[in-house]
Amino acid sequence: MTNSVSIRDLSLSFGAVTVLEQLNLDIREGEFLVLLGPSGCGKSTLLNCIAGLLEVTEGQIFIKDKNVTWKEPKDRGIGMVFQSYALYPQMSVEKNLSFGLRVAGVPKAEIDKRIARAAEILQITPLLKRRPAALSGGQRQRVAIGRALVRDVDVFLFDEPLSNLDAKLRSELRVEIKRLHHALGNTMIYVTHDQIEALTLADRIAVMKGGIVQQLADPLTIYNRPRNLFVAGFLGSPSMNFIQGQIAIVAGQPVFKFGNTDVLLTAYPTETRLRDAQLATLGLRPEHIRLVDDTAQGETFEAVVDIEEPMGADTLVWLRVAGTALSVRTEAGRRFTPGERLRVQFNTAMASLFDGGTQDRL
């Protein structure tokens, strides 16, 4: 078995409130797993359970095939990085890094060696004598990562490590964390509510809601073939367009009907058999709607421009198709005026179709 971390039927409740329910998760050796979800979905709670900072109500946690459910945090072979850095304010950077090693009684020479190595990897060697208060946010987070690094742990746990940083620094450190993962090859579990971080960093993403993993897959699958309506709506910026309607089988071909418009679903890769008159939601990402001219081949629809949002690299146009508002990503440069009439084409091969009742992918 090459699972680095395994979670078996994990449940956690505080009194009557259940935060995690019957959760199962296998994380492979060296994998970068991102736990993604809105605040309150239980992702940080799960991370704290893995770290041993919260006691689980039911279930088991295995790290490196060892049952660590009842183990103390220090005995689990984990290092943790917090959103608020959590550096010990009265200790210098060096003392911060060495604290865990000193607690464990590691010989002085070994401590020095490990600190030197970690400081070099993270480029914080000139800061070793400083206090955390004299560091910038990015430097503090580097030290916090270093604290996990020196302890030579199997699994790194990150609890929204970049959320306190400004946008520019966040993207820089994001790249650094990815580079670090490539260099070290450790298993990393990373909690975030930021979908860009999730998509860019993860080998696999676990999208969570209400204490339940909604979908566990690689970023592209999550983005292109979301399991349910929640996952589809949570990922993507600008977010996916949803059209309410129903399915009809016309001459043996599935068709999606909304308003007075029919969309042919021949190209859509169905996972279940579509039924006639089934209520459904059609999800289309803004980049999967194309503006076309009148001569275009295939099925086109009439649209009226509502408003445009130029974003530099591209432009987002808000349109109305048969009374439904849709956003369309299009190349920058072209300008639109409200009320302008256009024709659009749906890329139904890349669309997502959800059941109106269960909201699961069809």
Next chain:
Amino acid sequence: MSDATIALAGSEPWGKRPKRRFAPKTIMLYGVLIVAALYYLLPLYVMIVTSLKGMPEIRLGNIFAPPVEITFEPWVKAWSSACTGLYCEGIRTGFWNSVRIAIPSVIISILIASVNGYALSNWKFRGSEVFFTILLFGAFIPYQVMLYPLVIITRELGIFGTLTGIVVIHTIFGMPILTLLFRNYFSSLPPELFKAARVDGAGFWRIFFQIMLPMSVPIFVVAVILQVTGIWNDFLFGVIFAGTQNFPMTVQLNNVVNSAQGVKEYNVNMAATILTGAVPLIIYFFSGKYFVRGIAAGAVKG
């Protein structure tokens, strides 16, 4: 250009808004503050002035008049030879008794309460909230209710009327408010620090001494101030539990002032009172900032 600027400056608001030196609001504010300050300072003034006068001068009756002839004799007498009941050794024995009571009481109560507060905020256990509520409830029970049972308990333990007894009593009665103070302070520290220390492998005491203590110097100062002033000003517990030979300064002061025989030596009484009040007064004077912070930090939250 200059014309335009002048025109603007003269008629329309331009640049920094001018400040009025004697606005009605300012006069009101300072007026009230000055009156209040005088009101509270007047008794102190009378005390100091009276303590520096000789008895003949006091008998003239002008209590607000400054002393014609300044004498320190009342101070010396109050300190070293005023009569407290049977003994005439002044209130210095009371002073040293108070010191002997205050120092161990302050140290022991703060040590226990800080560990209490740390455990209650960071190492929550089943029923820890209930425990805390019960502890807090203790702060609201009138002392009178507990006096008699405590007398019996200390008697049975054989510490009634001893220094140990009074120290134990002060430690117990300081516990609710001090625990609240420390718990709230430790709760206000980022919980991630505690988690990080646990991941680093530190245990209960190591986290307390190496992580928490260095961050809590301000709250310790506040606790010391609260306890020193509280214990120094105590009369009730001192008179009941300390025993005659350990009477604190407040009790001795009462014995000086209320001694029935002879003439009332107002100057000696005033000097003795100022001497007794000097310790808390000096502490308030030098640590007003911390004291206010302590009251704010003690406010219930969380």
